[in-house]
Amino acid sequence: FQAAIFLYPPDAPAYASQVSCQMPVIAICDKNAVSDIDLIELDNFRAGSIAAEHLVSLGHRNIALISSDPSKSLARSNRIQGVTWQMERCGLRDHLRVVVPGPDEIEHAPGNDIGYRIGRAVAQRPELLSGTYTAFISINDMVAMGVIDALSQHNAQFPGNYSIVSFDNVLYTGLSRISLTTVDYHINLLAQAAIDLLLRRTNPSADAALLSSARFKVECTPQLVVRRSTAPCRS
Known part of the structure; x- marks a missing residue:
């Protein structure tokens, strides 16, 4: 080489x-x-801050951040730190919850992509279905797809019932049926x-x-x- x-x-x-x-x-x-x-x-720190700032500017206060294990990826960890910093800056640190699924949850979630399965698994949790959180930050676009599909099965609409923002801006996020807000x-x-x-x-x-x-x-x-x-x- x-x-x-x-x-x-x-x-x-x-x-x-x-x-x-x-x-x-x-x-x-x-x-x-x-x-x-x-x-x-x-x-990635700045990216996380941007995502949280956008949701707070729209009036969202109770936000769930959905991620795979941040300890295994510096990028994920920095995104979460950026989100946390922005929420603290707005006086909303106690309104943020970071949700990391356990291995058993992912194992039983449908789909082939691990990010998608993480989103599907976490979105089945009762606390995320209860309406406590009005917005979600997904650690990447595939996780967001899983969250959207899982909550849609419970008749939730985006952005009618929830807002969601993600990271990466992969090609399909701009498709009209998906139209995902994301950090590029x-x-x-x-x-x-x-x-x-x-x-x-x-x-x-x-x-x-x-x-x-x-x-x-x-x-x-x-x-x-x-x-x-x-x-x-x-x-």
């Missing part, structure tokens, strides 16, 4: 740093995941930035001394894409 691009934080950051002395190594991940290789920075990381821009940085690293005419000592960082700001899954709180 002549170069490596990580789409997630390297599992062995020290080894990735060692390899970067021999060839270009670029990671697309949160800035606090790895420090001494070229980095296309994601800001501009994946195309991130990929282009990684390739541009790689070309810069491998340019024969580049300053070899500069490239050997410098570490480059590129940051793309997440942006909220508002669609029909969120609306002012009606309760």
